[in-house]
Amino acid sequence: MLATLIYRSRLNRALIPSQLTAIVERANHSNATLQVTGILLFDGEYFLQVLEGPLDSVNSVFERINTDIRHSNIVELLRDFAPRRRFVDRGMVLFDLRTVQPAAVLRAVLRFGMVRYNQASSDRAYKFIRNFISSANNNGGVRNTSPNEWRFTHKASPFSQETLPMLKGQPCQFAFQPIIEPLRGKISSLEALIRGPDGGSPQDYFATIAPEKLHEADLASKAWALAMARRIGIGNHKIALNLLPMSLVKIPGAVDMLLGHIAHNKLSPGQIIVEVTEDEVISSYDEFTWAIRQLRAAGIGLAIDDFGSGFAGLSLLAKFQPDKLKIDRTIVTDIHLHGPKQAIVKAILECCAELQISVVAEGVEKVEEWCWLEAVGVERFQGFLFARPMLNGVPAINWPERIPVNKQT
Numbered sequence: 001m002l003a004t005l006i007y008r009s010r011l012n013r014a015l016i017p018s019q020l021t022a023i024v025e026r027a028n029h030s031n032a033t034l035q036v037t038g039i040l041l042f043d044g045e046y047f048l049q050v051l052e053g054p055l056d057s058v059n060s061v062f063e064r065i066n067t068d069i070r071h072s073n074i075v076e077l078l079r080d081f082a083p084r085r086r087f088v089d090r091g092m093v094l095f096d097l098r099t100v101q102p103a104a105v106l107r108a109v110l111r112f113g114m115v116r117y118n119q120a121s122s123d124r125a126y127k128f129i130r131n132f133i134s135s136a137n138n139n140g141g142v143r144n145t146s147p148n149e150w151r152f153t154h155k156a157s158p159f160s161q162e163t164l165p166m167l168k169g170q171p172c173q174f175a176f177q178p179i180i181e182p183l184r185g186k187i188s189s190l191e192a193l194i195r196g197p198d199g200g201s202p203q204d205y206f207a208t209i210a211p212e213k214l215h216e217a218d219l220a221s222k223a224w225a226l227a228m229a230r231r232i233g234i235g236n237h238k239i240a241l242n243l244l245p246m247s248l249v250k251i252p253g254a255v256d257m258l259l260g261h262i263a264h265n266k267l268s269p270g271q272i273i274v275e276v277t278e279d280e281v282i283s284s285y286d287e288f289t290w291a292i293r294q295l296r297a298a299g300i301g302l303a304i305d306d307f308g309s310g311f312a313g314l315s316l317l318a319k320f321q322p323d324k325l326k327i328d329r330t331i332v333t334d335i336h337l338h339g340p341k342q343a344i345v346k347a348i349l350e351c352c353a354e355l356q357i358s359v360v361a362e363g364v365e366k367v368e369e370w371c372w373l374e375a376v377g378v379e380r381f382q383g384f385l386f387a388r389p390m391l392n393g394v395p396a397i398n399w400p401e402r403i404p405v406n407k408q409t
């Protein structure tokens with residue numbers, strides 16, 4: 001099958017643009033044996049390349065490009081299959097936007113093959129090319145900082161520094177992970193993540209509970225999470241609790257019980273955020289509506305967890321508007337490399353800005369992911385990059401700091 005891959009990248013500062021032709025010629029040599037053809041557009045700073053050929057060959061060329069130091073900020077834009085090549089089979093041809101007018105480049109590109117391609121003007125590859133040629137924003141409109149502009153310093157959190165012992169009769173434990181606003185140096189909240197008595201994962205713990213007792217155990221566990229929050233000394237900070245929505249629906253008086261635990265631990269409902277996952281909300285939406293109203297009426301905050309991993313998507317916000325939306329790790333991972341993920345996050349942000357919903361990016365592990373997300377306006381982050389969950393305590397946090405320009409590597 002004939003595969004198509006389009007990516008955008010930035011020319012590494014160290015390379016002189018005049019060396020380009022020679023480089024393309026050399027690359028052509030290896031592309032020819034792999035039967036990879038296409039075009040390369042260059043605007044003086046950014047590249048857009050269309051690769052066409054057998055899937056394995058296209059993949060191996062792209063892998064090579066990914067390790068090539070001449071390219072930086074590589075972002076995959078399109079992966080698709082096509083009935084035949086768009087461009088005539090003459091290897092990889094370079095179009096230099098610095099020397100030719102945009103309209104002339106577009107005509108040349110069309111002559112080079114797209115003219116003969118079925119319905120070229122409705123072809124997505126063609127649209128990517130046209131957009132690159134006519135746009136002054138070939139970085140996708142995002143000016144992200146680079147990892148070497150930042151250094152991280154490990155600082156203790158303003159809470160109890162110890163790992164607290166379990167309380168008598170405690171059937172489960174909690175690990176706490178901070179959600180932070182790195183550039184404000186602010187802890188936005190602490191998420192309480194359930195652990196088994198032996199420290200096992202939520203999945204392992206819930207597997208030990210009889211299915212008919214699941215919701216009861218989930219709700220009851222929150223008493224221990226809140227007790228731990230109090231012992232940690234969370235002060236005015238916020239605490240996020242994960243809850244199966246059905247726990248609020250199936251257990252009579254669930255919201256009152258939760259409010260009881262909150263009051264008992266000298267916390268206020270305004271400090272509490274209940275996180276429910278996208279899929280769970282959708283599957284029990286009608287019943288859950290009632291529970292949501294009770295939570296909201298009591299002043300408890302609501303977050304949609306794992307947003308983007310399920311089926312609902314943005315349409316969920318037409319039915320239900322939470323205070324907070326947490327973008328799932330599957331979207332966050334390698335966001336700096338992936339055009340479609342970037343488009344999804346931009347749409348989520350636009351929607352949430354209009355609806356005054358705050359956004360958290362979950363599962364941030366790489367500095368590059370954080371740099372890109374900050375640049376598009378995400379302000380709150382959770383992930384191993386900043387802090388891992390800590391059992392019965394609050395971990396120290398890795399705070400990023402901008403390195404003064406003269407000290408950057």
Ligand code: C2E
Nearest residue numbers: 193194201202218242243244363364365382383384385389
């Ligand atoms: P979640 O609410 O989305 O919690 C985030 C999960 O991602 C946690 O896993 C956390 O350890 C992990 N995580 C955080 N940062 C990173 C990162 O940078 N990289 C990676 N790879 N992982 C990261 P955990 O603690 O295993 O929890 C899994 C899920 O279990 C939670 O996902 C939540 O949906 C559920 N859960 C946790 N506690 C409770 C609870 O008390 N009740 C209910 N019903 N569900 C809970």
Ligand code: MN
Nearest residue numbers: 191242275305
């Ligand atoms: Mn959660």
Ligand code: MN
Nearest residue numbers: 305306326362
């Ligand atoms: Mn999540």
